Each structure stands twice: as C-alpha cells, then as structure tokens.
Amino acid sequence: MTETAVVTGLGLVTAAGIGVPASWEAICAGRGTATLGNSPGSPGSPGSPGSPGPEAGSGQAPGHLTCRVPGFDADSLLGAREAHRLDRFSQFALVAAAEALADAGLDTDSWDGTRVGVVLGTAFGGVNAYTVAQQALDGRGAHAVSPLLLPLYLPNMVAGQTAIAHRATGPCLVVSTACASGASAIGVARDMLLAGRCDIVITGGSDAALTPAVLSGFARLGALSGPGDGDPATASRPFDTARDGFVAAEGAGVLILERESHARARGARVQARLAGYGASADAHHPVAPHPDGTGLESAVRGALADAGLAAGDVDHVSAHATSTPLGDAVEAAVLARLLPHRPLVTSVKGVIGHALGAAGAIEAVCSVLSVTRGTVPPTANLTAADPECDLDIARTVVRRKVDAVLTTSVGFGGQNAALVVTAP
Incomplete structure (x- = not known):
C-alpha cells in the first residue's frame, strides 16, 4: 500500500480563544474579534502575561485594528521560568503543540524521538x-x-524550543514564506513523512507580530483595514464589496502528522488525511499577486494532482481571502475558474483576522475540523458579496458531509501554497 500522511492531533491559539474548542466555537458562530487600540494582555503591554517586558512600549501603533489572543497567560500555561525564555510567537506554538500532542494521544516521554520531526x-x-x-x-x-535576545528572536527557535520541550530529535526546521508560512511548513512536513525520514512530525505555524513597526509597515503599504466609524469587529470582511484591507492578527495552529502505517499500528485516531500539497511562486511582484492568479492556480492544480483528485471532488474551500480588495478578487477568480461546480467557500479571517505566518496552519486545522465534524464555518461580516468574487460563499454555518477540503495560502514575494485535506 502506498504510504500516506494522516492527521492525528490538532492545537489552536487564536483571537477566538485558546484551544480548539474555544476557537472553533467562535469561528462557527461568526463572531468577529477585531478591536481598536491596545488591549490587556497584548504583547508589550507593561506587566501583561507573556509580554517581553515593560520596555516594550505601547505594543501597537495608535489607530490600528488588530485581532489579539484573549487572556493568554504564558506563566500559567507554560510555567513562569519557561515563559520568560520564549518570545510570544514561541509561547503560542508550544501551547498549541501541547494540545495537539495530547489530542493525538502521544506520550513524548516514551516515544523514539529520533523518528519525530518538527517543521x-x-x-x-x-x-x-x-x-x-x-x-x-x-x-x-x-x-x-x-542576553536572551537571540534565543528569543531567532525564527528557528520556535522549532528548536518545540523540539526541546518534547525531546524530538529528528529533523527540525522553520519554513518562512511570509503569510503562506504555515501551509508551506505543513507541506514540507508531509513530504518529509512520505520520504520516510520521520514517523511523526509536529507541524504548523505561529506568529505574534503586532508591533508598532510591523503594523505601520503594513499600513504604509495600504494593506490594513482602516478604523472606520462602525463596529471594529466587522472590519475584517472577506469577499465583501466594502472590504478595505486586512486586520492583522496573532496566533498559532499545530497539527500532528504521522505516516498512516505508524498511526494505525499504535491504534491512533486518524482524523483526516493530508492528501495533497502544491506550491509555486508568482515571480511577479514583491507584494502584489499576479493579476491573473497564475501562481496560485499552479499551486492548486499541483495539490489536487498530488491528492489524486479532480476539481469536482472538492466539497469545500478554506480560502486565504484576507479582506484586501485586490487579493480577494484575484483568488476568487482562480477558484471560480478551477472549481466550476461551485463548492462552498469560507474565509475564517472574518472572525480571527489575518494571523500572518500562522494563517495557513490555522486554516489547515479548520479544514480538518470541517471534515471530522461535517461543518462549514461562515465567512463573518459578509453583507454584500463583491460581484467580482463569483463564488458560493458560506454566510452561515452549514452542517453537511465534507470529504475533501482545499485550503489556499498566499504570501508576499509571490508565495503560494495549497493543501488538500480528505476524510480518512
């Protein structure tokens, strides 16, 4: 039998809540989480749990909407000694990884760490x-x-600290493809499993970059939603005619991937298969998507071919759709072109905002949940769909059988990644 990669555990830290149950409940309820201004517990707030210290200043530039993880107390979740040694993005990853490992029923004290990777x-x-x-x-x-600056700051530390925490001594690496990073990492992890280099991989993505400089940089590019005069919670509105930019968010999504033979041999609960992965580069512009979406189309076609599926087999699309005028329109055109049977499309960013390098991983977790729970979550804040986004967009939660989900991710630099999740 040809070896496949399966999902046995899930973990989430999002602006909708800490843990899969809290996050999924809010996502399915369509409750937006965007707020205006600094909030208690945000990174850099003096004295906030898990903050890097009182020197960090305001934590965000004035006037920017953000979606922040509520009530994240790193000291209680990880222990004060451990939390002090971790930047917020690593804290999120370790909390999500612990949940995913528990969900998978894995005992990290007794496993063969040489066969466990982290990506x-x-x-x-x-x-x-x-x-x-x-x-x-x-x-x-x-x-x-x-003196802790480099262990806190270096991007590879999120994988290194996860490996240390769980004695995973197999391949350990970080993938950085801008806002496609989480999805790209999952695809690389799958390739590693299928190549036989590991039996288990802890994979996903994490970001906590809601700092004044990062937010100001996005604002200077014209990428962020303005504060507006209405309810901040409705500012992230993928595919809507009134969308004016994304709401930056933070969070983490982690999946436990295993070779199916390994998972079956230990009697694990297989939640889904990670059936396909496709990746491409637009090679067009540093921050704008190719106007024809050719790179994204290539990634989607590659993922479907890798999964051995036809376009008509896709039941649901968990779209990248960040709520930017150009990005949503280009992605919608690609999906309409490739999937003429019009599967239900959702962007969870209406609820949790755009979690940057964690977005694709969070959406992969949501894709698995759609399969296991027979649920398509709504696209929050969609009041008037853009006619240029000619898709069957889920406006309310839909309960139905879901056998195959396509999830797409796009990042600056022309990065594209697509994953296909199927029922086991």
Missing part, C-alpha cells in the same frame, strides 16, 4: 523581543540588551 512556519519570528532590545539599546545602551 513550523513563521513570517516574523521574535519581533517582539527585537523591539524590546532595540528600545533598550536606544534608551540605555548595549548593557541593557538581554
């Missing part, structure tokens, strides 16, 4: 720690920079 994605790494260090350097000199 995680991030776009920004420990930008909170870097912000703190730069402020300390500017204000008080080099002696004020923490």
